[in-house]
Amino acid sequence: MAEIENHDRRARRLGRIGLLAGAALLAGAAGQARAAPPTIAFVPKLIGIPYFSAMKQGLDQAGKKFGAHIIYQGPTTASVSGQAEIVQSLINKHVAAVGVSANSPTALEALAKQAKAQHILFYSSDSQVNGPDVALRVQQTSNRGLAYAVMDQLAKAIGGKGDVAFVSGGPTATNLNAWIALMKQRLAAKYPGIKLVSIQYAGEDINKATQVTGQLLSAYPHLKGIVGINSTAVPGAAQAVLRAGLSGKVAVTGITDPNSIRPFIMNGTVKSVVLWNPISLGYLTGWGIMQELQHKPFHKENTVPGLKQKVRYFAKTRTLLLGKPLVIDKSNVSLNF
């Protein structure tokens, strides 16, 4: 008990220091120091997956640094109604800010409105909510930047030409489908020699991804590359390629995290994959909310204490953009997220 109180006091003290530092950095904005640290709640698409745990890690770091109490709660499956229920209960608890990585861009609009009416800041991060009542959006990287980076890695791996297939997650996932569309665009514009022969869907299930990739390898014997669109599709595809003894003959790349793909990068089946840093995304989210709560304005380019890169802000959509995608290969696969 004493330990917890101590910790609380320390956190509060740290928080005050953080507030002062923040106020000093951004002249002109009067920080509204509060007696107790504000509570920021984040509701991910689902809990129990490393990606959102990494975001939470970043949020916690920001909470510590800038003086906020972080609540992390989410549904156990990526369900729209499950997420809405949790957001509703957090609004009823009167947290200072509540936000989501949205399971649907539209279904949470009503809750955003309700939060605003009760003077609770509503934000979205990672996967956005539409509408005028969202006070802040935090975007990992532009969809275009990410999709193009993946196609560039693919082209590099297969030498710019050949048949390729995509293995995606859910057929209705907004962000995955947006990336696929942009990837096709990049292929058509820059790599006319690369032909996309099939898109399969394996959900968030690595076994299904392995199975589907094995079937793709049989159905298209001349396949040169496979692109996994979500974090389970890439290791699943790599496992199938490895099992078929095609390591080095069929390239595997895509969007996934270092923890999931590490064994395959180490054994050479996968050369590189693309992602952003979810810890930084969580951290930036925490920073951005504190700015909003303290009524400090964003600039076109912002210096965030603790982040190396400058962060751009788009006033029209109220969006903070973390930055360029991160290419993960043998040199940095030891990153832990």
Next chain:
Amino acid sequence: MSERVATVIKPVLASRRRLPAGREVLLLATLAVLVGLISLGSHGAFWSRVNLDNLFVGSAITVIPAIGMTVVILTGGIDVSTGSVLGLTAAIGGTCFAAGWSLAATVPIFLASGAVLGLINALLIINGRIPPVIATLGTLSIYRMLVFIVLGSNWITAIPPALTTIFVVDHLLFLPVVAVIALVFLIGAALFLRHFRWGRHVYALGNNEEAARLAGIRPERIKLAAYVMLGLLTGFAALLTLGQSPMVQTSTGSGFVLQVIAAVVLGGTALSGGRGTMLGTLLGTLVVQVVDDGIVLLRIQPFWGGVALGAVILAAIGLSAHHEIRGA
């Protein structure tokens, strides 16, 4: 045992031998037609080594728990928690791998965890007198939440590659090792059901529990053995799943039970108990897997996969119901 009870129980025991082979023949024909169509449509890609291996590994991992599920359903019960048992067992075993345990030391952990989870189901059903579907619906949810607790929102990727090599990549008699194991289990289970007293009691129990009890059969013991065996086999399947794809996720195994029950029911085992065979279960599993395989090989839009599978199940069951009504 009185004469009267014996006359009740005798035809029940005998009915097993008069099982109509209609379902098996129908499934075999379905399978032949499917394979023929897919071979033609895929220009022979169906017969490639990669595809056949894929098909056999997927079938083996489904059919191993399906053996246990067949017996459970034959006793008149059901277990809908199998996917969660697979997930929790994988999480527990995976945690051991992550802690640096050897393969040999961890295999018993998989089997024991599966058996214990099956035992809990059995005790709830037998001692708790909770209907099987409700009891296992409860544990489906509890076991799944325990997966979240055990994994603590991390995925386990530290799975020894030897697991893949031994069970999935290596071959024995032209088949992946896991498929040979599955066949041995199937034959063992079929012989057990046919030639051992306990095996015949399984059918008797499923046909009429009261009559079986009067005939001196102890239903509790048979049910206990059936659920524990299903748990054990599911624990083994969890190990094989990690050989197939080396990662434990919080979602590992979700949706798996539908695949298993679909294979068993398509194979002709009656959900009311007392009727069904291991051969049927094998054929049911193969049909499910071949349909799934064909969707990709025939380059059909993936959304049609669910539709095709549903149609095959409805057609097979519809046809055999028709056949049985006419035959009766």
